[in-house]
Amino acid sequence: MPNAAAKPCRHTGCGVLVRDGTGYCEKHKTDRNIGKFADEHRGSRQSRGYGAEWEQTRKRILRRDKGLCQPCLKNGKPRPARQVDHKIPKFEGGTDDDENLQSICTTCHTAKTAEEARRGRAG
Ligand SMILES: [Zn+2]
Ligand SMILES: [Zn+2]
Numbered sequence: 001m002p003n004a005a006a007k008p009c010r011h012t013g014c015g016v017l018v019r020d021g022t023g024y025c026e027k028h029k030t031d032r033n034i035g036k037f038a039d040e041h042r043g044s045r046q047s048r049g050y051g052a053e054w055e056q057t058r059k060r061i062l063r064r065d066k067g068l069c070q071p072c073l074k075n076g077k078p079r080p081a082r083q084v085d086h087k088i089p090k091f092e093g094g095t096d097d098d099e100n101l102q103s104i105c106t107t108c109h110t111a112k113t114a115e116e117a118r119r120g121r122a123g
Contacts (some may be wrong), residue, residue, distance in 0.1 A: 065103035
């Protein structure tokens with residue numbers, strides 16, 4: 001028999017007595033995992049440099065550009081943008097300032113990233 005004292009499950013409103021020391025009943029053991037994975041997810045987002053601050057910037061730029069892809073707009077074919085892109089890539093000295101950021105659709109972004117990678121290798 002486990003000798004740990006029985007404690008009510010930590011899931012809000014559950015109250016089932018738990019004796020194995022985990023803090024959660026059989027039904028709510030997954031609550032622990034959800035908490036753990038959420039922490040790992042937050043950590044990885046921050047280590048990539050895309051935190052809450054970038055999320056704010058991204059929303060601001062998309063709003064400024066009325067949610068339209070800027071390269072497509074210049075070609076006279078406005079399309080909805082999903083991403084925000086550095087006009088001058090950071091590895092070429094571009095900044096995170098609003099004037100160096102533009103809304104961009106996935107197609108243009110993929111093409112531009114490939115082009116930049118090619119330039120980066122050549123230069
Ligand atoms: Zn429970
Ligand atoms: Zn586009």
